[in-house]
Amino acid sequence: MLVVDDESSLADLLSLALRYEGWDIRAEGDGAGALRCARQWRPDAVLLDVMLPDMDGLAVLARLRRELPDVPVLFLTAKDSVEDRIAGLTAGGDDYVTKPFSLEEVVARLRGLLRRAGAAAAKSASVLTVGDLTLDEDSREVRRGEDDIRLTATEFELLRYLMRNPRRVLSKTQILDRVWSYDFGGQANVVELYISYLRRKIDAGREPMIHTRRGAGYLIKAAG
Amino acid sequence: MLVVDDESSLADLLSLALRYEGWDIRAEGDGAGALRCARQWRPDAVLLDVMLPDMDGLAVLARLRRELPDVPVLFLTAKDSVEDRIAGLTAGGDDYVTKPFSLEEVVARLRGLLRRAGAAAAKSASVLTVGDLTLDEDSREVRRGEDDIRLTATEFELLRYLMRNPRRVLSKTQILDRVWSYDFGGQANVVELYISYLRRKIDAGREPMIHTRRGAGYLIKAAG
DNA sequence: GGGGATTCTCAGGGGATTCACAGAAAGGGG
DNA sequence: CCCCTTTCTGTGAATCCCCTGAGAATCCCC
Numbered sequence: 001m002l003v004v005d006d007e008s009s010l011a012d013l014l015s016l017a018l019r020y021e022g023w024d025i026r027a028e029g030d031g032a033g034a035l036r037c038a039r040q041w042r043p044d045a046v047l048l049d050v051m052l053p054d055m056d057g058l059a060v061l062a063r064l065r066r067e068l069p070d071v072p073v074l075f076l077t078a079k080d081s082v083e084d085r086i087a088g089l090t091a092g093g094d095d096y097v098t099k100p101f102s103l104e105e106v107v108a109r110l111r112g113l114l115r116r117a118g119a120a121a122a123k124s125a126s127v128l129t130v131g132d133l134t135l136d137e138d139s140r141e142v143r144r145g146e147d148d149i150r151l152t153a154t155e156f157e158l159l160r161y162l163m164r165n166p167r168r169v170l171s172k173t174q175i176l177d178r179v180w181s182y183d184f185g186g187q188a189n190v191v192e193l194y195i196s197y198l199r200r201k202i203d204a205g206r207e208p209m210i211h212t213r214r215g216a217g218y219l220i221k222a223a224g
Numbered sequence: 225m226l227v228v229d230d231e232s233s234l235a236d237l238l239s240l241a242l243r244y245e246g247w248d249i250r251a252e253g254d255g256a257g258a259l260r261c262a263r264q265w266r267p268d269a270v271l272l273d274v275m276l277p278d279m280d281g282l283a284v285l286a287r288l289r290r291e292l293p294d295v296p297v298l299f300l301t302a303k304d305s306v307e308d309r310i311a312g313l314t315a316g317g318d319d320y321v322t323k324p325f326s327l328e329e330v331v332a333r334l335r336g337l338l339r340r341a342g343a344a345a346a347k348s349a350s351v352l353t354v355g356d357l358t359l360d361e362d363s364r365e366v367r368r369g370e371d372d373i374r375l376t377a378t379e380f381e382l383l384r385y386l387m388r389n390p391r392r393v394l395s396k397t398q399i400l401d402r403v404w405s406y407d408f409g410g411q412a413n414v415v416e417l418y419i420s421y422l423r424r425k426i427d428a429g430r431e432p433m434i435h436t437r438r439g440a441g442y443l444i445k446a447a448g
Numbered sequence: 449g450g451g452g453a454t455t456c457t458c459a460g461g462g463g464a465t466t467c468a469c470a471g472a473a474a475g476g477g478g
Numbered sequence: 479c480c481c482c483t484t485t486c487t488g489t490g491a492a493t494c495c496c497c498t499g500a501g502a503a504t505c506c507c508c
Contacts, residue, residue: 058233065236070243094240116244138392139445140437152465153439189485190467196486214475214484376454414456416496423497438464438495 001110002043003027004034004060005076006053013182014047017103018110031055039067045113047106049076072113074106100181104157108137128163131209131222133202135163142202149201154179158194159202162210162220171217225334226267227251228258228284229300230277237406238271241327242334255279263291269337271330273300296337298330324405328381332361352387355433355446357426359387366426373425378403382418383426386434386444395441415442 001023005011011027018025026041028034031052038046046064050057061073075096095109115126128135132145140156142149151159157179162170172191176184195218199210207223225247229235235251242249250265252258255276262270270288274281285297299320319333339350339362350362356369364380366373375383381403386394396415400408419442423434431447 062232062236065232139443140393140440154466156440186466187468189469192485193467193487199486212485378455410455411457413458413496417456417498420497436496 001025002034002037002041002046004029004031004047004052005049006030006051007049010182014103014106017107017178021107029053031057031060034060035063035067038064038071042068043071045110046071046073047076047110048073051078072116074109074113076101100183102157102181103178104161108160128160130163130166130220131224133163133209133220135160144202144206151198151201154194155197155201158191159198159220162218165219167219167221169213169217169219174217225249226258226261226265226270228253228255228271228276229273230254230275231273237327238330241331245331253277255281255284258284259287259291262288262295266292267295269334269341270295270297271300271334272297275302294341296341298333298337300325324407326381326403326405328385328402332384336362352384354387354390354444355448357387357433357444359384368426368430375422375425378418379421379425382415383422383444386442389443391443391445393437393441393443398441 001018003011003014003018003025005014005027006029008029011029015025015027026037026043028037031054034046034048034052037043048057048060048064052060057075064071064073073094075094076099077096078099095113097105097109126137128137133143135142135156137160140151142151142156142159158175161175161178172188175191176188180186180190195210195212199208203210209223210218210220212218225242227235227238227242227249229238229251230253232253235253239249239251250261250267252261255278258270258272258276261267272281272284272288276284281299288295288297297318299318300323301320302323319337321329321333335350350360352359352361357367359366359380361384364375366375366380366383382399385399385403396412399415400412404414419434419436423432427434433447434442434444436442
């Protein structure tokens with residue numbers, strides 16, 4: 001996975017997060033470097049900032065396509081920038097996220113891209129299961145046993161993150177960094193709040209699946 | 225599928241979108257290359273820009289027909305160009321779309337061409353069904369249960385996109401990218417507006433099939 | 449060219465969602 | 479068993495997202 005962004009702090013953040021997902025990452029700070037790396041290293045996907053110091057992101061894309069016509073590209077773009085121009089280009093199967101983004105979002109989009117790129121091979125599970133709890137990333141349906149559970153957007157993202165890491169303690173900081181936007185400036189106790197919301201919907205009147213590890217964080221695991 | 229267009233960004237866009245549909249794609253930038261590719265590679269269909277740098281699209285067509293008399297051709301043409309001349313040419317079973325087009329439209333036309341050409345590739349029936357809702361891509365007829373439903377062009381495209389992805393949440397961005405033209409620069413809330421139109425026609429007084437996932441997008445699924 | 453259909457913008461309103469704050473509850477160490 | 483720390487949760491305000499009516503612009507067919 002090739003990360004192209006001239007803001008090194010952001011590039012580092014992304015590199016770390018994606019490495020944590022088990023992917024092999026390289027980072028480049030400008031278009032020329034990106035093209036060189038793409039040519040030599042042949043990444044499976046590219047994260048491309050559309051604002052680069054040396055050349056337009058779209059120019060980079062064009063030249064990238066000449067080298068690697070099939071590699072999926074995830075654009076990183078400022079909220080109110082040239083969204084219309086991006087929209088056209090991404091329609092072909094690429095995708096984009098607007099800054100500021102959450103890492104969960106980036107990872108989810110990347111998985112989607114890879115799944116689609118490897119269309120035939122990977123038959124896309126897209127359903128996470130922990131005990132009798134299931135979460136479908138496509139339909140965004142969540143159920144525990146027989147019961148449908150309606151979640152808000154943030155609750156869904158949080159639960160997805162937990163279920164991606166079953167039986168593993170996730171600290172509040174980790175959660176905040178992954179589920180909320182990287183420039184979130186609020187109180188850390190939103191995590192507690194949303195854990196509480198989730199418990200009400202998922203664990204209510206049942207054996208609990210979400211557990212607190214005092215001083216460490218939270219984890220989810222099958223009941224019993 | 226052979227894509228012939230001298231505008232490389234557009235050719236890339238099309239290649240990606242069609243690859244996503246599971247087709248095998250090659251792109252050429254001029255008439256000479258197109259003919260060479262057609263001769264050697266024998267595509268099942270050709271997307272042909274009528275404005276090419278080296279030769280008239282019509283001349284390309286003529287020579288293409290000598291090589292591959294049966295391959296269907298989808299013309300790409302500017303809005304206010306020589307539409308009448310195209311119209312004459314397409315009488316033979318070919319078809320055309322005017323720029324700017326939406327990807328949904330191109331894909332739909334291509335499927336139509338392949339189906340009519342009797343190519344093995346397109347086994348797909350032309351009728352989409354979700355619950356008691358059916359949409360015929362050929363006749364453009366839509367019915368819910370016993371009731372005929374009259375849709376406008378945009379409503380039809382939107383519903384088709386939804387029905388091709390039943391039980392799957394589609395974001396407003398995704399919808400905008402697929403259903404509207406690639407250079408659409410307007411407000412994102414047209415999607416909301418057209419969803420609202422569709423609901424009035426499809427869900428009116430019945431169990432709703434179109435659902436909103438707040439903060440995520442829309443999906444269609446069988447009622448109940 | 450005329451008239452109806454269609455597409456799209458704008459803006460208001462309503463309800464859902466997000467989040468801060470603060471007090472209550474629970475855990476843990478001495 | 480007490481006290482301090484951490485976590486939980488009720489309340490309410492601000493915000494965001496979505497829906498829809500009205501009307502302007504445009505398209506298309508006759």
